[in-house]
Amino acid sequence: MPEFSLPADAITAYAEQAGWISAQTVPALPETLSMPLRRRVALRASGELDPVIWRAQEADWTRWADTRYRACASTAPLGTGAQPIRVGVKDTVDVVGFSTGLGLRSHRHHARTSTPAIGGLPARLAAVTAKVTTTELNIGVGSNCVNPYVPHIDPGGSSTGTAVSVAANICDIALGTDVLGSVRWPAGQCGTVGLRMTHHPSLLTGAFPLSPPMDALGWVTRSAHDLAYLWPLLGLDRLGDQAAPVPAPYRIGVVANIDGPNGTCGPEMRSALETARGQLEAIGHGLTEVRIDDLWALRGPAWELCARQAWDAYQLWQRWMTTELHETTRIALEVGAKVDNERYTWILEQLTRCRRAADAAFTSEGVDIWLLPLDPVVPPDVATANARTSTIPSPRDADYDRRIAYTPIASFAGLPALTMPVARDGRGAPLCVQFVGRRGSEQLLIAVASSLESAIGDLGLQPS
Template sequence: MTPYRPRASEPATALANYAEGAGIGYPDDHPRLPELLELSLAERCDHHDRDEWDDRTWAEQNETWYAVADSRYRAFTTRRTPAAGTPLIRVGVKDTIDVAGLPTSLGLRHYRHHPATSARVLARVEGVESQVVGKVVSTELNIGVGSGCRNPWFPHIDPAGSSTGAGVAVAAGLCDLAIGTDVLGSVRWPAGHCGTVGLRMTHDPGLLPGIFPLSPPMDAVGWVARTAGDLALLWRRLGLSALTGGDELLPVRYRIGVPIEVRDGSCHPEMLETLDLVCAALAEDGHETTDLEVGERLWGHRGDAWQLCARQAWDGYQSWRDWITVPLHESTEQALEVGARVSDDRYAEILAAMSACRQENSDRFGGKAHAWLLPLDPAPPPDLRTCPPVATTIPVPGEAGYDRRIGYTPIASFAGLPAIAVPARLSRVNRAPLGVQFVGPPGSEERLIDLARRVQLRLRLPELHPA
């Protein structure tokens, strides 16, 4: 075997290029990644497959980097090195998902359990569990505010979402793939805010055993990778298509629907510019974009999705509270209180609306569109330097800015659909990453990854500059 040694002329990771090309560069105090970690995932796999890889050097450089990055970014709760050494592809698992041999703490300060078996989603993909390098941070019970993580490339932007550690660990180069959960955007937000790619899978109850439930009708498995190209590579290399029933036949030319509702006046101009930028990139790549109306039977239930989540979190808490021995964070308590105020009648009404909505999924796509394209959110991510943290994760009807706070991510959640968040440009105001999301019919995960990959290739993110 000829150990691989990087050449000085080889490019850094896509994330590093993205930041440097966007005018961010490494912050003055940002430690540089070790040489092997600077390689792109494709290069790493290529050298490994050609037997030009030094496992010992790889393990040593991972340890070196972890010693620097763990205290800086605080993405892991528990870490392990598999018996065979540091795996070529490092997988992080959200700390609400069971992994045999690792404690699950659910984002709580003084709680953990030690599962005897791993979550079903890990068992369904052969070999993935052996590549797990640790558990990554979750917010408290999936609904608290704040995680203690630091955004690696955009430290002024809150990583956001309950799967915060997944986005941060991948962005920091601590793992290549992270598995989290996405109820109302909990994977898509951390991915988007950290400049990475986040996929929410189709709602599938069969994948959820061994995962802490928040809102069972909307809970979904999610994945974070540095780029859509990385996620596409890992999808095939790790056999993740086993989770969706097999490889999907990908169209050569896509039809993309753009909901007219995003232009109702509540969407920030920078987000609409980002949407237009991606539409132009799709057109240049030979795809068709067209306006469509999502309709009130789905669009109008975005706020109901939040109410449903809050109520089910409150109901679940009645079972959990006996083993929570310390006070919850104030933001967690406030989120639970929102759920306690959702009446039984209102709860039943929302569930009935969700059932009716999901029966229409087959009619929403079909010959009309392969996927929908929306901004990730109605507004750029909040800047920690100027925006105080919200009191609770759950928007309350009637509060200031309610339409923006309920956002666009619940569209996929309420309908049980897959969605992928992909960064597209940087804000002119504060260089926050601005992203879009593709939403597709059930089982279209591979199609969404392909669309995101095409957009990133067309936009040439490594050379991106803020407008």
């Protein structure tokens, strides 16, 4: 009787050859990755960090981590320069040398030029080592990524891979796009720090547009201190029209609208806000309550604007794409089809008015930035998130007031916003607050977040 390989033997042999891993196996980070980022940069500059060792350890970890967390659409090894800083870029943003897939199953194009924020990175310090996963066209449900710190918690979207790649230590900083929270949600749900930049059209060249008046670049790092360190080092402080921060202490307006009938803020998120508030007061920052009634009332219309502009864009770009869209993507687009021209015109008029008045709102209240929770409720678990039929809420939804959330405030006004974790709930999920500042106040937001991070201390978030 001839001998045949049994399925168990064949699969075991294939798994060994492919390097499959057990979900329960989490190797220790090599020293080159566990050391503070600032130290790694210094050691590479001095030559004390051997480039061959650095490249090998980085490649081994990326191979393991991407198998486990599925953060990357494609990767590239560190070159002969063995730059110390690894940069990830969302797969809706063009980078020369990588294909752009837009989160679609059967689309790719190859960019002729890189988006300006990436093209200007110092080549001796930083290299793009990954295009990172996104949802379909920024609006589909789910990305198949795994949240590195809390695998049972949804990693968020649409810049999912931006946050997951950083939390998994595949990248040290990653670029995404934030329309209504697309960087801030995954950053917050993955326990990292996410900064939406001021809306600046010139920075969006090479980024797939979803809602051009609200689209903005966004960055994710593992900590506020990493972001503060990398911001000038990589020349990110020269993007757009950023202002130098005013000296500390800062005047912080705590947004009181979360307590109103449409605030819908849950007890866990309210507690996280109070934690941040107490620590900021202890540091010496001045806190006062403020109301932002006009912007608060326009959170829902911000979603309508995004949906309508996505629908209008779909009528154009479908001629270039033959891929069949996921059902959740189609449902999201159809929300926009229901926004009629009269409503659309009114929303655009409100956006123009708010943009003109945004900075004056800080001046009238005598504050530098606003503070509020990232969301009304805690991050959803994976099962809850996967049950959603659309990422874009419809006014007909029973939980509409909760789903429009708090992130559209910065988006509609075109303002920068930074989110960071300040506590964890009973499931281990990170609970985040966000700071919103005037146009061009990115460096001020980073400074405030860094001071709060020092006061909060280590939350014990580690890849698992």
